[in-house]
Amino acid sequence: GFGYFRNFIGSKVLSEADMDNALAGMKDHLMKKNVAPEVAQHLCDVVSKSLVGTKTGSWTSIEKTVRAAMEDALRKILTPSTSVDLLHEIQRVKSSSTPRPYVISVVGVNGVGKSTNLSKIAYWLLQNDMKLLIAACDTFRSGAVEQLRVHARNLTKLTEREGGKIELFEKGYGKDAAVIARDAISYGRDRGFDVVLIDTAGRRHNDTRLMSSLEKFAKYANPDKIIMVGEALVGTDSVQQARNFNAAFGVNRNLDFFLISKCDTVGDMIGSMVNMTYSTGIPVLFVGTGQMYTDLRTLSVPWAVNMLMS
Amino acid sequence: MVLADLGRRINSAMSELTRSNVVDEKAIDNMLKEICTALLESDVNVKLVATLRNNIKKKINFKDQGPNVNRRRLAQKAIFDELCALVDPHINEKGEGAFKPRKDRSNVIMFVGLQGAGKTTSCTKLALWYQRRGFKVGLVCADTFRAGAFDQLKQNATKAKIPYYGSYTETDPVVVAAEGVARFKQEKFNLIIVDTSGRHRQESELFAEMVQISEAVKPDQTIMVLDASIGQAAESQSKAFKESSNFGAIILTKMDGHAKGGGAISAVAATNTPIVFIGTGEHIHDIEPFTPDQFVSKLLGMGDMRGLVDH
Ligand SMILES: Nc1nc2c(ncn2[C@@H]2O[C@H](COP(=O)(O)OP(=O)(O)OP(=O)(O)O)[C@@H](O)[C@H]2O)c(=O)[nH]1
Ligand SMILES: Nc1nc2c(ncn2[C@@H]2O[C@H](COP(=O)(O)OP(=O)(O)OP(=O)(O)O)[C@@H](O)[C@H]2O)c(=O)[nH]1
Ligand SMILES: [Mg+2]
Ligand SMILES: [Mg+2]
Numbered sequence: 001g002f003g004y005f006r007n008f009i010g011s012k013v014l015s016e017a018d019m020d021n022a023l024a025g026m027k028d029h030l031m032k033k034n035v036a037p038e039v040a041q042h043l044c045d046v047v048s049k050s051l052v053g054t055k056t057g058s059w060t061s062i063e064k065t066v067r068a069a070m071e072d073a074l075r076k077i078l079t080p081s082t083s084v085d086l087l088h089e090i091q092r093v094k095s096s097s098t099p100r101p102y103v104i105s106v107v108g109v110n111g112v113g114k115s116t117n118l119s120k121i122a123y124w125l126l127q128n129d130m131k132l133l134i135a136a137c138d139t140f141r142s143g144a145v146e147q148l149r150v151h152a153r154n155l156t157k158l159t160e161r162e163g164g165k166i167e168l169f170e171k172g173y174g175k176d177a178a179v180i181a182r183d184a185i186s187y188g189r190d191r192g193f194d195v196v197l198i199d200t201a202g203r204r205h206n207d208t209r210l211m212s213s214l215e216k217f218a219k220y221a222n223p224d225k226i227i228m229v230g231e232a233l234v235g236t237d238s239v240q241q242a243r244n245f246n247a248a249f250g251v252n253r254n255l256d257f258f259l260i261s262k263c264d265t266v267g268d269m270i271g272s273m274v275n276m277t278y279s280t281g282i283p284v285l286f287v288g289t290g291q292m293y294t295d296l297r298t299l300s301v302p303w304a305v306n307m308l309m310s
Numbered sequence: 311m312v313l314a315d316l317g318r319r320i321n322s323a324m325s326e327l328t329r330s331n332v333v334d335e336k337a338i339d340n341m342l343k344e345i346c347t348a349l350l351e352s353d354v355n356v357k358l359v360a361t362l363r364n365n366i367k368k369k370i371n372f373k374d375q376g377p378n379v380n381r382r383r384l385a386q387k388a389i390f391d392e393l394c395a396l397v398d399p400h401i402n403e404k405g406e407g408a409f410k411p412r413k414d415r416s417n418v419i420m421f422v423g424l425q426g427a428g429k430t431t432s433c434t435k436l437a438l439w440y441q442r443r444g445f446k447v448g449l450v451c452a453d454t455f456r457a458g459a460f461d462q463l464k465q466n467a468t469k470a471k472i473p474y475y476g477s478y479t480e481t482d483p484v485v486v487a488a489e490g491v492a493r494f495k496q497e498k499f500n501l502i503i504v505d506t507s508g509r510h511r512q513e514s515e516l517f518a519e520m521v522q523i524s525e526a527v528k529p530d531q532t533i534m535v536l537d538a539s540i541g542q543a544a545e546s547q548s549k550a551f552k553e554s555s556n557f558g559a560i561i562l563t564k565m566d567g568h569a570k571g572g573g574a575i576s577a578v579a580a581t582n583t584p585i586v587f588i589g590t591g592e593h594i595h596d597i598e599p600f601t602p603d604q605f606v607s608k609l610l611g612m613g614d615m616r617g618l619v620d621h
Contacts, residue, residue, distance in 0.1 A: 028356060031350060031356050031542070032356050032542060033542070034541040034542040034543065036351070037347065037350050037351050038351070109539075109567070110426075110428075110564060110592065111425075111426030111427065111428060111537065112426060113425070113426060115457075116457075119457075140592070141462070141592070142461070142462045142463075142464075142465035142466045142469070143458040143459070143460075143461040143462025143463070143464075143465055144458070144462075145458075146457075146458040146461035146462075147456070147457045147458030147459075147461070147462070148457075148458075149458070150457035150458050151457050154457070204564070204566060204567045204568070205567075205568060206567060206568040207566075231426070232543075233424065233537070233539075233540050233541065233543055234537075234539045234540065234541055234569075235353035235539060235540060235541020235542060235544075235569070235572070235573050236351055236352070236353050236541065236569075236570070237353075237539040237567070237568055237569035237570075238541075240568055241568075262424075262425060262426075262510075264510070264512055264513075265424060265425070265510040265511075265512060265543065265547070266543045267512070267543070267546070269541070269542050269543050271541070271542070272541065291425070291455075
């Protein structure tokens with residue numbers, strides 16, 4: 001959309017008008033990548049502010065200058081302010097003088113991939129010699145417990161030879177998720193599990209009843225990490241999803257990071273991760289790239305920026 | 311309700327025009343800008359919004375109009391028509407009509423869609439909808455891939471008291487689908503609904519599998535299930551599903567959510583296929599039929615728009 005500026009070469013002081021033209025194309029470009037209009041506008045404003053009044057380098061087009069600034073803005077949004085080394089943290093708790101299970105929980109709206117990606121995390125932890133307990137705290141959706149049972153069985157088979165240890169803690173349907181989570185953790189503590197992975201039911205972020213139960217959940221389970229699973233397919237709603245989940249655990253508790261699932265289904269339209277980090281300041285740690293246990297990666301920011309700018 | 315916010319904004323942009331003293335190009339441009347922003351924020355496809363804007367502009371080109379023409383009315387009508395065109399694929403003009411199962415034979419409906427869209431949940435909802443209208447309905451679980459898929463369908467079906475078919479041991483979905491449909495046909499069921507696993511266009515093997523299941527069960531109707539919160543990927547995914555499965559209807563799920571459903575509307579436009587039902591919750595009764603012009607009228611909060619438009 002901004003080919004017009006390609007011919008504009010040489011040092012030039014950039015005016016607001018230059019910016020408006022170049023950035024209109026850029027905003028469209030970002031929205032096609034599934035970046036929400038509100039977020040695309042913010043990014044354009046940031047770029048505009050950083051460039052108006054500056055000089056383009058000699059032999060540099062406005063387009064190139066704007067592109068570089070936009071890449072920068074995207075990189076800043078996507079790069080976490082503190083790095084998370086999950087394995088290291090778990091290891092530390094495990095080898096402390098008072099070991100206890102490290103607790104990780106997944107939350108998110110319906111059908112985004114919470115249970116599947118929880119199982120992928122389980123596989124990754126098993127390969128790092130962790131003893132795992134999966135807590136089936138989705139006590140609402142049909143088949144949710146059986147789904148996890150199948151994953152636990154598959155993962156046991158897959159890692160048997162290396163001595164993988166994984167067990168399912170479940171109390172069937174209809175019970176209070178927070179209570180089951182608490183019981184699972186004490187069960188895990190008594191039996192020397194390294195990590196308790198808690199699955200939760202999908203819930204609409206505008207369902208106040210279900211959202212408010214997350215506060216009790218956080219109190220009872222007190223997870224070391226709360227991961228929100230958001231899917232790459234979702235559009236502008238991702239902004240509000242992230243905000244509402246981040247606010248659901250009470251004043252003293254936030255999300256720890258996002259896992260963006262289904263990145264394999266959107267091609268280069270990976271804007272939803274920008275929407276979610278923009279609206280909360282919470283970083284993306286993992287991306288889901290398929291339906292197999294190995295389809296989990298840590299986010300590469302250069303890859304993401306590249307996709308968004310392509 | 312979803313889209314209410316979009317409707318409100320389009321409406322206020324239109325009434326802004328009604329209030330302004332002069333209806334000149336600038337006023338029209340301002341209104342169009344407002345409407346397009348609202349559509350984009352509801353996930354309507356970016357290219358589609360551009361087309362819509364151009365179409366409306368063309369229709370209300372003042373230079374070609376005489377001095378006595380009612381410009382406000384012209385603008386309103388153009389907008390209403392374009393919005394209707396967006397959600398209504400003119401299925402009736404071609405005389406095809408949405409598929410209606412008949413009680414004097416066995417009808418087969420097959421569900422397809424992206425991962426987690428709400429297929430399995432919607433299968434049971436639709437089955438129950440028709441069962442309550444006197445159909446003898448059976449559910450077939452042809453998802454042999456997702457962990458716990460059969461248990462999910464089984465528990466839903468049991469809750470709704472609907473007979474079901476599936477297998478814990480057979481791994482080929484084509485086999486299960488064929489067996490299940492054959493069994494229910496033999497037992498003279500009127501309506502057989504086949505659930506399949508989630509898939510996406512990037513994995514051609516999954517699409518090939520969908521085609522095979524379809525060839526095995528020969529559905530009278532294939533329904534694509536779409537999540538109302540889907541964004542810009544809606545167009546390419548739904549087009550690919552259309553090409554491979556030739557689905558004839560769409561069910562829009564999770565309309566109880568906060569999303570505005572614009573991505574799904576883009577899918578309608580991209581595939582020329584009508585939405586027939588919407589899902590409005592996680593429970594088995596949370597389903598409603600969908601009609602496009604009612605939908606747009608409701609969207610704009612204007613019951614009398616049809617009257618204005620028809621003459
Ligand atoms: N292509 C693709 N599919 C995925 C990915 N992650 C999950 N899925 C699929 O998404 C569907 C839903 O996954 P679940 O794990 O059941 O989702 P959930 O969030 O637990 O769903 P609820 O518990 O019902 O809210 C399944 O078909 C998964 O195989 C991914 O990264 N890529
Ligand atoms: N709020 C709400 N949730 C829904 C609706 N329809 C389905 N869901 C939820 O969405 C999630 C996914 O639904 P499923 O029916 O398992 O989706 P699916 O398309 O069969 O998923 P796969 O088979 O894994 O591809 C579940 O948690 C459902 O309860 C709806 O209309 N509203
Ligand atoms: Mg789940
Ligand atoms: Mg399913």
